[in-house]
Amino acid sequence: MNGKYITKLGFTNKSIGLALAAAQLREAAGLERSAILDELSKVKADPAGFQSGVYADLVRELLTQQAHTDLHAADALRSAALPYAQFGAALIDQGARDQMNVAMRLPITRAGALMPDAHVGYGLPIGGVLAAENAVIPYGVGVDIGCSMRLSVFAVPADTLKTAEALALLQKHTRFGAGVSFERRERIGHDVLDEAVWDDQPILRRLHDKAADQIGSSGSGNHFAEFGSFTLGQSELGLDAGTYLALLTHSGSRGFGAQVAGHFTKLAESLHPTLHPSAKKLAWLSLDSEEGQAYWQAMNLAGRYALANHEQIHARIAKALGQTPALSAHNSHNLAWKEQVGGSELIVHRKGATPAAAGQLGLIPGSMADPGYLVRGKGHAPSLASASHGAGRQLGRKAAQNTLSKSEVSAYLKDKGVTLLGGGIDEAPQAYKRIQDVIAAQSELVDVLGEFRPKVVRMDSGSEDI
DNA sequence: ATGTCC
Numbered sequence: 303m304n305g306k307y308i309t310k311l312g313f314t315n316k317s318i319g320l321a322l323a324a325a326q327l328r329e330a331a332g333l334e335r336s337a338i339l340d341e342l343s344k345v346k347a348d349p350a351g352f353q354s355g356v357y358a359d360l361v362r363e364l365l366t367q368q369a370h371t372d373l374h375a376a377d378a379l380r381s382a383a384l385p386y387a388q389f390g391a392a393l394i395d396q397g398a399r400d401q402m403n404v405a406m407r408l409p410i411t412r413a414g415a416l417m418p419d420a421h422v423g424y425g426l427p428i429g430g431v432l433a434a435e436n437a438v439i440p441y442g443v444g445v446d447i448g449c450s451m452r453l454s455v456f457a458v459p460a461d462t463l464k465t466a467e468a469l470a471l472l473q474k475h476t477r478f479g480a481g482v483s484f485e486r487r488e489r490i491g492h493d494v495l496d497e498a499v500w501d502d503q504p505i506l507r508r509l510h511d512k513a514a515d516q517i518g519s520s521g522s523g524n525h526f527a528e529f530g531s532f533t534l535g536q537s538e539l540g541l542d543a544g545t546y547l548a549l550l551t552h553s554g555s556r557g558f559g560a561q562v563a564g565h566f567t568k569l570a571e572s573l574h575p576t577l578h579p580s581a582k583k584l585a586w587l588s589l590d591s592e593e594g595q596a597y598w599q600a601m602n603l604a605g606r607y608a609l610a611n612h613e614q615i616h617a618r619i620a621k622a623l624g625q626t627p628a629l630s631a632h633n634s635h636n637l638a639w640k641e642q643v644g645g646s647e648l649i650v651h652r653k654g655a656t657p658a659a660a661g662q663l664g665l666i667p668g669s670m671a672d673p674g675y676l677v678r679g680k681g682h683a684p685s686l687a688s689a690s691h692g693a694g695r696q697l698g699r700k701a702a703q704n705t706l707s708k709s710e711v712s713a714y715l716k717d718k719g720v721t722l723l724g725g726g727i728d729e730a731p732q733a734y735k736r737i738q739d740v741i742a743a744q745s746e747l748v749d750v751l752g753e754f755r756p757k758v759v760r761m762d763s764g765s766e767d768i
Numbered sequence: 769a770t771g772t773c774c
Contacts, residue, residue, distance in 0.1 A: 446769045481771040523769050560770045568774085636769095 303329055303338065311343050317367065320360040321345075327356050377577045379407040387684035390418025390743025393694070393735055398427035404580050405442075410434040412648055415685045417655050418743035419694025419735060425583035428654035428695075431688045433643045437586040438597060440567040442638065442651035446521075447563055447601050448608030449554035449636040451656075451665035451691075453532070453676060453754065454616045454627035456547045460531030460757070463547055463623070465721050468529040468758035475618040476527045477519040478724060478762040481557065484518055490618075492517055494610040499603050503596055505565055506603065513558040513607055518614035520553045522762035524692075524729060526670065527551045527615060530756040534629075534676075538751055539663075541629045549619055550674055550754050552667060553611045554636070559604035566597040589649070605637050631663040631676055635691035643686060650686055658682070658689040658748050666748075668693050668737030670725055670759045671718040675741060677748035689747040693734040702733035718756075725761040 303325045305318060313321045321342055328338045345352045349364040383406035388394055398420040405426050406414050413433040420429030425441030432442050456462075463471075477484055484490075495517065500510045520527055532548035534541055555562075570585035571577075573593065577585055587594035612632060620627060638651045656664040658679030666689065667674035681687045697705065703726075711730040715722055718731075741750060 444769080449769080479771090480769080521769070522771090525769085554769070557770060564770085 303335060307335070307339055308342070311339065311346060313342075313346065315367070317360060317363045320363050324356050324360050376409065377574050378409065379404070379578050379581060380409065381407075383407050384411060384414070386414040386416065388416040388420075389685060389747060390740060393418045393739060393743060394420045394429075395422065397422040398429065401425070401427040402430055405430065405432050405584055408434070408581060408584055408586070410437040410586055413643055413686060415688060417685070417688060417690040417694075418740045419654070419690035419692055421695045423653065426651065426653045429690060430651075430653050431655045431686045432651045432653075433641075433648040433686055434586065434651065435648055436589050438589060438594060438601070438638050438649050439584050439586045439651060440563055440570050440597060441583045441585075442653055443563070443601060444636040444653045445560050445563045446554035446636055447559035448605035448634050449552075450608050450612060450632060450634040451667065452551050452609075452612035452616055452632040453630060453665050454549045454620060455532045455534075455541065455629040456549075456620075456623065456625040457541070457628035458547050458625065460545055460547045463529060465758055469721065469723055471619055471622055472527055472529070472723060472758065472760040475622055476615060476760055478522065478525070478760060480522045480762075482519055482521075483515040489515070490518060490614055492610045492614065494603075494606050497603065499599060502599060505562065506600060509558045509561055512561075513556070516556040516558065517607070518611055518618065519556060520551065520611075520615065520760075520762075521556055524761075525552050525554065526667075526759055526761045527553075528670070528756045528759040530754050530758075532676075532752055532754045534752040535750075539629050546628070548754055549616060550665070550667065550756070551612055551615050553608065553615065555604040555608040556611070558607060562597075562600045562604055566593070566600070569593055569597075601638065605634055608634065631665060633657060633662075633664045641687070644683075652688055654691045655688040656691050657687065658685065659687045662687075663751075664689060664748065666690055666692060666737075666741065667754075669731040669734040670722060670729060670756060670761065671715050671720040671731040672734070672737045672756075674737070674754040674756070675750050676752040676754070677750055679748055680746065682747045685744075685747050689744050690740055693737040693740050695733055696735045697733040699728035699733075702728045702730055706730045706732050720756055721758045723758070723760040724763040725759065726763070729761060
């Protein structure tokens with residue numbers, strides 16, 4: 303017996319030596335070469351059937367090779383991207399399309415869409431919608447799990463609140479910045495913090511106290527809390543047409559959600575070592591796996607926690623105003639849902655995309671100095687019942703800092719009559735696409751019910767105020 | 769987006 307016969311049977315790498323060693327033992331036991339080769343080909347065809355005896359080591363290696371091949375095959379990208387709809391394609395940069403094209407080649411992907419505010423992000427682009435079969439992609443949801451919007455409209459004229467008072471209210475009742483929380487004696491509890499779910503996973507147990515500390519806070523980056531005037535075009539939702547005082551907020555799941563996202567992204571990447579590098583940040587977790595179920599539970603908890611943050615922000619301010627909202631609306635724009643798509647249940651990821659099922663209310667903000675909109679979804683199938691989550695960046699943070707000056711941002715704010723507390727140059731209105739164009743590009747997706755015009759805005763100071 | 773690392 304020699305290696306030539308073995309390789310002819312199709313054994314590779316380590317299995318050649320192991321097959322040869324086994325063959326020599328069989329030879330010593332008196333078998334003919336042809337009988338041995340016959341046995342070896344049977345072992346190769348069905349290794350699981352020969353797990354004990356002289357072929358045990360060979361079988362173990364063959365099964366390891368098979369597992370690796372299976373993993374590779376399961377992770378292989380399609381040769382071509384599935385088609386997907388783009389809304390406002392002229393507003394979308396090529397980088398976002400390139401990222402979407404990778405996402406549409408994942409073996410788990412079934413459908414997708416790009417919203418008009420789309421721009422490059424980690425993994426799935428911001429403004430990307432992706433429907434997957436029985437799997438969830440942590441970076442298809444994003445770092446700020448459950449990032450969301452909330453609007454409170456008060457049944458008083460917009461000029462009821464003077465700028466100085468608005469500034470004082472925002473200063474007193476909101477907290478901005480990475481790592482920040484309300485002072486201990488100012489903290490308020492919430493049902494979400496008492497859920498039994500926190501005890502189900504070590505990572506949740508570990509993060510519970512941080513979540514309790516940071517509840518009701520707003521964070522950093524593009525998050526904001528702003529007073530403004532809200533104009534309802536026609537009588538809707540129990541409110542007469544008119545212009546009112548309103549509060550609009552953008553916040554998320556803070557450090558808690560960020561750590562959940564980081565943990566499960568790393569886990570997903572480690573479970574897909576052979577995924578093509580271009581899709582590394584799109585590593586997924588099967589919902590049939592313990593890891594996938596754990597992420598699903600943690601993600602939904604972070605989603606509820608983010609909404610609780612908004613509830614507290616609005617409750618504090620409404621109380622200070624002595625008002626009860628006459629109309630309120632909220633939505634999550636970084637989350638995944640189990641939804642019916644074309645007759646089957648899929649996992650619909652919206653990463654910077656507003657759910658827009660028929661009749662569903664949504665909030666699409668512009669920039670710190672541009673209007674935001676209360677919209678009603680139309681359940682448009684090619685968009686996977688989605689809309690944009692804002693205007694979308696046209697300049698990255700660095701590009702904004704390098705190309706925009708404080709004076710031109712100040713001039714823009716002055717022109718729009720906006721007073722700003724905090725806010726960095728990277729959040730300048732000029733860094734965003736024109737919200738009017740973005741709204742116009744999604745007339746098939748949503749109807750506009752009302753327009754919010756910011757007047758007094760608070761954001762994180764970041765490194766540099768405007 | 770997050771308080772700074774895999």
